[in-house]
Amino acid sequence: MRVFRLFLLGLYRLLALVLTPLWLAVLLVRVVQGKEDPRRVMERLGWPTCRRPPGPLVWFHAASVGELNSLLPVLRELRGRAGAPGVLITTVTRTSATLAARVLPAGVIHQFVPIDHWLAFLPFRWHWRPRLGLLSEAELWPELVEAMPHLQLINARMSERSFRRHQRFPWYAGWLLSRVEVCLAQSQADAVRFGRLGARDVRAVGSTKLDAAPPPVDAGHLQRLQQLFAGRPVLVLASSHPGEEQQWLRAWCGGNLAGRGFGLLLVPRHPQRAGEVADLVRSCGLVATLWSEWASGAGASVPTASPADVLVADVIGEMGTWIAAATVVVMGGSFYPLGQPHGGQNPLEPAALGRPVVCGPDMANFSDLIDPLVAAGCLQQCADVDGALAAALPLLEQAAAAPLAARALQAPSARLRWQGPSTLVAELVWARCR
Template identity: 45%
Template sequence: MSALALAWRLAATAVSPLLPLHLRSRAARGKEIAERIPERYGHGAARPDGPLLWLHAASVGETVSILPLIDALTRAEPRLNLLVTTGTVTSATLLARRLPAQLAGRVTHRFVPLDVPAWVARFLDGWRPDAAVFVESELWPNLLTEAARRGIPLALVNARMSARSAGSWARAPGFARAVLSRFTLILAQGAEDAARLRALGAPDVRVPGNLKYAAPPLPVDTAALERLRALAAGRPVWLAASTHPGEEALALAAHRRLAPRHPGLLTIIVPRHPERGAEVAALAGDLPLARRSLGEDPGPDTAVLVADTLGELGLFYRLAALAFVGGSLVPHGGQNPLEPARLGCPVLLGPHTWNFAEILRRMEAAGGLTRIDPGTDPAGALAEAVSAMLTNEARARAQAEAALSIAAEEAGLPGRIAAALLPLLPTGDDRAAAPGGRGLATPETSGPPETGKVDDRV
């Protein structure tokens, strides 16, 4: 164990008496579910019979990306059970809403334990997963160390390593190499991520593609969509989606500039964090406004709809003529541009989009997005980009079609990744020695179907 890993282990143990207070404070702010806080200490194991694969997705984006992988895994191995852990309430809520009813008995959700050695040990000893899959960049040293100590095969899928993160890890090369060497298999989002991971000491990195390309279209309540379309009939509608602090004010300022040129304009703002709805509404000043969370509908004179609810982006991407995707006019790194692209909604983005650099290079090369150069007047630049889309339907349609073609390219990726992960589970004579002792029967009876074969990219 490296000196830094030992220091982390000792520090996590030392601070653990203070963490219950921290968790109670988070629960008071709606960031934890009070009755489920024991899960953060590793309690609540209820291991099902049969093979168990543990998937850990930190938050909403990672959870959305593994939904098609969950489907592919359960199709490929009908007896497989899945434990899915997340770290946020919103991701747990989203999983419950999006998980198909037929999988409810095979997929169990728990909140991931905090990275305290004793709590992690309690979690692993209770669940005894046969293999574990971490998503994107969830690299908790104690969790990985304890899993490896128990002989649990580990994989990192849709692995992401930004240049900034790689620079931080490179300052502790021995620690980085020790953490990454825990993984039997690493499947990176793109070539640049793979190169950075290899440079940090990851032993086996492959580049099958990005799971975010393969996510299904966001769901919609059809009745709610038809109702809102009727309420907004004949009006130009644009959307500021997944916005972060600072961007709502720009969207509202853009609305004030656009309204004289586009009579009846309806601006919809969906804050990335719905609990900010009241804060966003207060920014609107004298603009007539409705809040979705309060059950308010946009009337004929409503200028702004604040959609401060969870899980309804699919509704608003279908309703709007175009969408500005947030986190990109402020230095956050951008939110997922493929969500509107899959629904044929033209995409506008600011300059700060490093979270999706590779996807956006492909979309941009295909003519599938519009970049906003904020310059010295970001509200004006946003207003001009929105106006150009509202007044040129042919351009908007061509851009949306180009983006959709990129979004549709990786439909088979979940099956390929599932086929790469299933060999991590013990089979045949290996079952008794496996961490859970309940692996797959044999490769002949439980292997993935032909459609899930691993190709050269995995």
């Protein structure tokens, strides 16, 4: 197996070398499109922009915002121990880098992960020399996997669709998973799939997201949101993907819900799409306000007697505030935007803040949480947007009829008694690095 793995790695590196101009062209296009930070693009080529701390170093990789948030409980457990090792976190997206600057504990280093090319990983590995690598969820790339020593998968998940795709090329999955020493899966179903593909030491332990604290709420921003909506009951479409806003605006306008005294808060998964989303709102004949304009005072001229029909969030790190302003929260990524499965977004955040949650049919990324949330009365899962709106409408109407009793609409999150594997992950890191 080792000889076969080395053969595949050599073949991959030879192909990468031949395609180096294409790798660089793609990176340049991403810079032009705003998907890469031009000030830190050298990190994507493997050149570090921070000094390495002395002593052992643990390397966590989280592709984007959700994966980064899921690591915070682990970092809290780890950094609370005397003599804790240094921590490096790499991510891919600009939004995750912005969030990292706000939420990572002091002393934790953030870098963009290099492109999956061995020439990019050479300076990266030489500089950082990590003792242990932990990969969140299932971001399996050959050079990334090869670069992470004593690799551990945490929050590992694999949908049935991905599993079937890997089964067509079992040698590829076997090659990558042969590097994994420990695989901590989110559910028993995930554990079975990883085991059937050849992963070793697979354990179904849940997700570290279960250990996350509720997202913070900015009291001042919440007051401004309430001023903007002038007491209207508010539906929040959280972490929406391209195509979902069109679906919801079509249903919202079809029911004339703005005219019935309800507010809509759209929170695109990627804030850079906010202008595009605001244009969609205006094309429906509704008043759209960007949060950054309102919060900076440019939107203060909007009279509270004529509140905005739709607010579009265009900043990150405020999800707790958006949820706190909501009467009901709809999870994006769950309505097959543009016909593509996304697996849904994290329903634990609104549940933890006591808000009723509605989602669409595609919650594959959180399949192990749906039944407990439904049983606890925190969530309703619906077949489509029309069904989800029908489920949310009574909550909006109830809040409109009795605004002072709106707290009664809160989901019974006190019934949720889950514990994730953050302590276990911290123990595994500690055992390897002390």
